[in-house]
Amino acid sequence: xxxxxxxxxxxxxxxxxxxxxxxxxxxxxxxxxxxxxxxxxxxxxxxxxxxxxxxxxxxxxxxxxxxxxxxxxxxxxxxxxxxxxxxxxxxxxxxxxxxxxxxxxxxxxxxxxxxxxxxxxxxxxxxxxxxxxxxxxxxxxxxxxxxxxxxxxxxxxxxx
Ligand code: 4NP
Numbered sequence: 001x002x003x004x005x006x007x008x009x010x011x012x013x014x015x016x017x018x019x020x021x022x023x024x025x026x027x028x029x030x031x032x033x034x035x036x037x038x039x040x041x042x043x044x045x046x047x048x049x050x051x052x053x054x055x056x057x058x059x060x061x062x063x064x065x066x067x068x069x070x071x072x073x074x075x076x077x078x079x080x081x082x083x084x085x086x087x088x089x090x091x092x093x094x095x096x097x098x099x100x101x102x103x104x105x106x107x108x109x110x111x112x113x114x115x116x117x118x119x120x121x122x123x124x125x126x127x128x129x130x131x132x133x134x135x136x137x138x139x140x141x142x143x144x145x146x147x148x149x150x151x152x153x154x155x156x157x158x159x160x
Contacts, residue, residue: 005082011041011071016051020064040074042095058134079104089122114147
């Protein structure tokens, strides 16, 4: 099993969206027995909460159901448990790098490094903005999910 963990600050907006989008892609590609997907937050404020209503609504318009997800905080064992630990922004990346054991540092990646687009390195935090922000987050996540799957197929010899 190749295991992927998406990480943002609160685990109620960006990383649950990434979990929903990437899970749908994995299912569509018939890879659900080979790839597992989870998400977590670097912060603990929203532990146990459902994804933000606005994130759920935006995701639903594209056919992704986030309603069964509940927020959790990243924990020590995650760093060795997951093959890919995917940060939504550079602050998440830096927080994860400080918490991770040295032998797990190379598992931490910026999500948008899988969707190279000039000038954009971070999936922006949509929490304090409007609905537009959530649609922009979805656009970025859908593009990066395709790139991540491509990387997985190469690195882990998962068949097409
Ligand atoms: P997320 O968004 O990191 O994409 O889940 C946020 C959610 C909550 C807060 C910040 C960002 N907050 O400060 O409560």
